[in-house]
Each structure stands twice: as structure tokens, then as C-alpha cells.
Amino acid sequence: MTEPKPLIVNLFEMACVSHISHGLWSLPGNQRHRFDELGYWSELAEILEDGGFHGVFLADVVGAYDVFRDGPETALREGLQSPNLDPLLVIPAMAAVTKRLGFGATFSTTYEPPFAFARRASTLDHLTNGRFGWNIVTSYLPNAARNFGLDGEVPHDRRYAIADEYLDVLYKLWEGSWDDDALVYDRERGVVTDPSKVRYIDHVGAHFRVAGPHIVHPSAQRTPVLYQATGSPAGIEFAGRHAELVFTGGRSAADFRANAAGMTAAAERHGRGRDDLKFLVQAGVVVGRTEEEAAEKWRRYREARSLDGILAHSSLxxxxxxxxxxxxxxxxxxxxxxxxxxxxxxxxxxxxxxxxDGLLDSREGRYFVAGTPTVVADEIERWLDEDGIDGINLRQYHSFDTARDFAELVVPELRRRGRLVADDGEPTTLRQRLFGRGDRLPEHHIAARYRGGANLDVPVPPLDLGAGALAAAR
Structure with missing residues (x-):
């Protein structure tokens, strides 16, 4: 008998008041206004770990939504992703009160140099005992470009070309600059690090010049788990070369399957296997102990929605x-x-x-369900078995009710069906928990070419973004 396909469950978060459920922050009992308190993040982390979640997925932007009505005023009134804290800095607070919960945080490759981010990411992987994942984005807001000294956005496909080299620099630092046994702590000889096992990377490329060496020793995962959110032709080709978990979707099962198939084909073009990528969708789940309770929750959430917030977020x-x-x-x-x-x-x-009216309902499509735990579990199984998803980023309607409801009502039902396994053993790295194949990237991932200091002076062919466009056209 075939084992049931397991579900990956992340909570979709952002360190702001209004992330993607606009207007709902004002609901009674909603804790969104506490986003700038350390206690908010530690309390949330404990709920998620105790509730069986694999991780929390932290979104981010580095600019204001100022296209709608020719300015940021609507977004500011709505609390739309502003004010917004740095997602990397809230992770240690959550890691300190958990042992298994993973952390996927968004960081852009377009505006800040790779050497500085390599240090932050390695630091987080150390402080979390190997539970850090990076959501690779190239940024899209016009205001973000102006915040970093540009007149306008870098063209879409050029952003991916920059990102491809950015990753190459990071791989050299994370995988190639230090040997695993370089840190020796030899008290008798007074030696902390064996210099013969640390090396410069001397990267010189079209966009970056980085000498190295990396100034952080190897962490449990070396390279953090690589997330990516995409659906564009260039993004699909990029995911095929780099990503491990892809946050994608569509308004229908056919949309999702087309995106997933494109990325799987791209992975195979880059010498990777079909099982090297897992796919997550954003999912809305409103659950109650009875159908009436679930319907009443959904009615309250619908009534609280803000059309202005949705329009500002759409950058109309x-x-x-x-x-x-x-x-x-x-x-x-x-x-x-x-x-x-x-x-x-x-x-x-x-x-x-x-x-x-359609925009008000634009977040609820194929991957939305409201009902009892049985109804919700039935629908999630359909997403797993018919559509082929691997996991969900759970959209929050209410903090912390959305997470608590899922943990208390849905998780036990999914466990009964074999869709979630209770993680009661020794804590592992995020990569091991998600893939079960060890802490490090597999040998056939492009990053592995630099292990032991190999190939640091051998240029990598630039990503052929035309291949992604061609595949999408088919």
C-alpha cells in the first residue's frame, strides 16, 4: 500500500500590521499591533512548534506601496506592509524558545551586496542550529529601487541575471571558503582556526567583485535551505538551477501544475532530479468545530476586509x-x-x-477551504493528491487564532490520516526535516562544485533565461 503523501506546513508571516489580509488587523483579539514586540514572536513560535508546523515563512519588502493614488498615503493608513521590521532580526527571538521550528526569511539579491548577506545568513544558521532558510527574491517595488539610489526598477530579467551571480558568490563563500574542520580550538597550541583550511574566493564577475574569505565558519547546513517565490519564465529557469522549495501557485490546479512542471523540467536541465524541488502554495484555511462556527468566522473575516488595502497592495x-x-x-x-x-x-x-467585487475575493481561489476539520483535511488531501502540491504557506486572517485553530483542529486530523508525522525525535536541521537526505545540499546541486575549494576560479556559464522563456511558451 502506498504511503500517504505528507504535507509541509508553514505559517505565512510578515513583521508588520497588515501583510496580505487587509483590514483584519482591527478584529477583536487580533495581535497584529504587537508585531514590534519580542513577545509577539516568541509566543507565535511556541504556538507553531507545539502545533506541529514545519516553519514560519517571513515575507519582506524594502519599499513603500506608492503607485496607487500616486503616493504612499493609502498604504500608510492601511498599515500595508509599513511599518515593517527586518525579518532576519526576529528569527533569533523565535529560535530561542523552539528546537524544531524552521525559519524561511525573504531577502533581496538586487540592492545589497552578497558578502554582507552571506555573513548574516551563516550567523542565523548557527544561532538556529541549522534551521534557517532563505527566500530568494529580486524585489519589485519602484520605491525600493529609489531607496537604493536608482531612478527606477532594474528590468525583470536583468534582476535574475544579477541574482544568478549573487548566488554564485554566496556558494563560493558558504561552500568553498572554509573546510569543515578548519575551526580547531586547540588550547595547547593557542590556535582557533587552521589557516591552511580557509581560502579567498577572489570572485570577479559582471556584477560583483568579492575577495573573501568568508568571515563565518561553516554552519550546520552551510548553505541555508533555498526558497523561491516565482512563476515568471526567468524565475522558473532560475528556480531550476537553484531552488529547493518554490512558493508558487495559480488560480487553478492547471495553473499550479504548469508552473511546477516548468520548474521540474528546468531542474532536470541543470542536472538535478525531479524530487529536488518541493512546491508550496499560499492557502487560506478557516476551520471551526462545526460548519456553523466556520461559516461565522469566515463571515467576520469577509466583513472586515479593506478594499483600499487590497487596491494599494495591487499597485493599481x-x-x-x-x-x-x-x-x-x-x-x-x-x-x-x-x-x-x-x-x-x-x-x-x-x-x-x-x-x-472580484478584487475583494482575489485571495480565495483553488487553495481555500472553510469548514470542519474533516472538510478541511479532505480538501488538503485533494491538493496533495490531485494537484501535486507538497505544502502550504498558511495565510493568516487572525493572529494568533489562525495558527491556533489549525494546530488544534486540523493537525490532529491530518496526523490521523498520515499526512503529518509528529516530530518527537532529536531536532534536526531544516533541510533534513524537509527532505530527509542530510543537512547539506546534494552533490548534484550547482553549489556543491565549490566544496573543498574546488572550481573557485572556474567561471559558471550565465543562466540562460531564454531557456525559461522557451519552456514557458511550450
Whole structure:
């Protein structure tokens, strides 16, 4: 008999008031206003670890949402991802009160140099005993570019070319600069590190010059678990070369399967196996002990949603709320002189009212379920078995009720079905817990080419982003 496919469960978080559930921060008992307190993060971490979650996935942005209504005012009023703390700095607070919980944090490759991030990531992997994962992003907000001295965004595919070299530098530092046994702590000879086992990397590339050596000794994982959130052709090719867990999705099962198939094919082009990537989707789960309780929760959440928050988050270049609900979106675009190509996701043939109502429901699609624990578990099994997902990033409607409800009501049902295994043994690294194949990246991952100091002076062919575009076109 085939073993049931297990589920990976992360809580989707961000160190801000309004992450992706806009307006819900004001619900009674919601703790979002405590996001800047150490106690918020330690309390949350204990709930997640005790509840059987694999990890917490921390989103981030490095700019303000200032496209909608030509400024940041709406986003600021809504608390939309501003104020926003550095996600890397809240991890030690959570690690200090847990032993198994993993941490996936977002950091951009576009604006800050790789040497500094290599140090932060290695530090976090040490302080968490190998439970750190990095969500690789290239950043997308125009304001982020201006915050780092640029006039506008770096073009999309060029950002991925920069990111590819960024990863190459990091791999040289994490995998190639230090031998495992370089740190000796020889008290008799007074030697901390054996200098013969540490080396410069002397990287010289199109975007970066980094001498090294790495100034942090090897951590449990060396390279943290590599997450990526993508669905674009360039992102798909990049994931095929680098990523281990990909945060992707779609409005339908077919969308998800197409994205996953594209990335799996890209991984195989880069000499990796089909089982080297796991796929996560953002999922909304509203659970109650009865159908009536679940329905009442969902009613309260729906009533609290903020349309302005959703519109600001969408970075719409026009304000649909300023137009009559009866006219078409196409007419609103014409009247506003907005660039229609900048709003490709808007249904031009629908009325403004229909479009606004649709945006209110835009987060709930294939990967949403409301009901009793049995109903929720049935749906999650469908996502696993029919769609082929490996895990979820659980969207929060209420902090901490969303996490507590899932832990208390859904986790026991999933365990009864063999979809979640109670982790009662010795704590492991995040990579071992997710893949069961050891603490380090496998030998056929591109990062492994630098182990023992090999190939540091051998250039890596640049990522062929055309291959990703071609694959997506097929």
C-alpha cells in the first residue's frame, strides 16, 4: 500500500500590521499591533512548534506601496506592509524558545551586496542550529529601487541575471571558503582556526567583485535551505538551477501544475532530479468545530476586509473607486489615461463594480477551504493528491487564532490520516526535516562544485533565461 503523501506546513508571516489580509488587523483579539514586540514572536513560535508546523515563512519588502493614488498615503493608513521590521532580526527571538521550528526569511539579491548577506545568513544558521532558510527574491517595488539610489526598477530579467551571480558568490563563500574542520580550538597550541583550511574566493564577475574569505565558519547546513517565490519564465529557469522549495501557485490546479512542471523540467536541465524541488502554495484555511462556527468566522473575516488595502497592495495605476460602478473597466482606463498594459490582470470587459467585487475575493481561489476539520483535511488531501502540491504557506486572517485553530483542529486530523508525522525525535536541521537526505545540499546541486575549494576560479556559464522563456511558451 502506498504511503500517504505528507504535507509541509508553514505559517505565512510578515513583521508588520497588515501583510496580505487587509483590514483584519482591527478584529477583536487580533495581535497584529504587537508585531514590534519580542513577545509577539516568541509566543507565535511556541504556538507553531507545539502545533506541529514545519516553519514560519517571513515575507519582506524594502519599499513603500506608492503607485496607487500616486503616493504612499493609502498604504500608510492601511498599515500595508509599513511599518515593517527586518525579518532576519526576529528569527533569533523565535529560535530561542523552539528546537524544531524552521525559519524561511525573504531577502533581496538586487540592492545589497552578497558578502554582507552571506555573513548574516551563516550567523542565523548557527544561532538556529541549522534551521534557517532563505527566500530568494529580486524585489519589485519602484520605491525600493529609489531607496537604493536608482531612478527606477532594474528590468525583470536583468534582476535574475544579477541574482544568478549573487548566488554564485554566496556558494563560493558558504561552500568553498572554509573546510569543515578548519575551526580547531586547540588550547595547547593557542590556535582557533587552521589557516591552511580557509581560502579567498577572489570572485570577479559582471556584477560583483568579492575577495573573501568568508568571515563565518561553516554552519550546520552551510548553505541555508533555498526558497523561491516565482512563476515568471526567468524565475522558473532560475528556480531550476537553484531552488529547493518554490512558493508558487495559480488560480487553478492547471495553473499550479504548469508552473511546477516548468520548474521540474528546468531542474532536470541543470542536472538535478525531479524530487529536488518541493512546491508550496499560499492557502487560506478557516476551520471551526462545526460548519456553523466556520461559516461565522469566515463571515467576520469577509466583513472586515479593506478594499483600499487590497487596491494599494495591487499597485493599481488607477483608482477604480473614483469611477461609477456601472461603467466598464476599459472605459475607466480610457478616462484615466492609464496604461492598460500596466493592469493586465484587470477584466477590461467587466464593470468597475464587478472588478472591485472580484478584487475583494482575489485571495480565495483553488487553495481555500472553510469548514470542519474533516472538510478541511479532505480538501488538503485533494491538493496533495490531485494537484501535486507538497505544502502550504498558511495565510493568516487572525493572529494568533489562525495558527491556533489549525494546530488544534486540523493537525490532529491530518496526523490521523498520515499526512503529518509528529516530530518527537532529536531536532534536526531544516533541510533534513524537509527532505530527509542530510543537512547539506546534494552533490548534484550547482553549489556543491565549490566544496573543498574546488572550481573557485572556474567561471559558471550565465543562466540562460531564454531557456525559461522557451519552456514557458511550450
Amino acid at each position: 495605476p488607477l483608482d477604480l473607486t473614483a469611477f461609477p460602478r456601472s461603467i466598464t473597466v476599459a472605459e475607466a482606463v480610457r478616462r484615466s489615461d492609464a496604461d492598460a498594459s500596466a493592469v493586465p490582470f484587470l477584466p477590461l470587459a467587466k464593470t468597475v463594480g464587478e472588478a472591485l
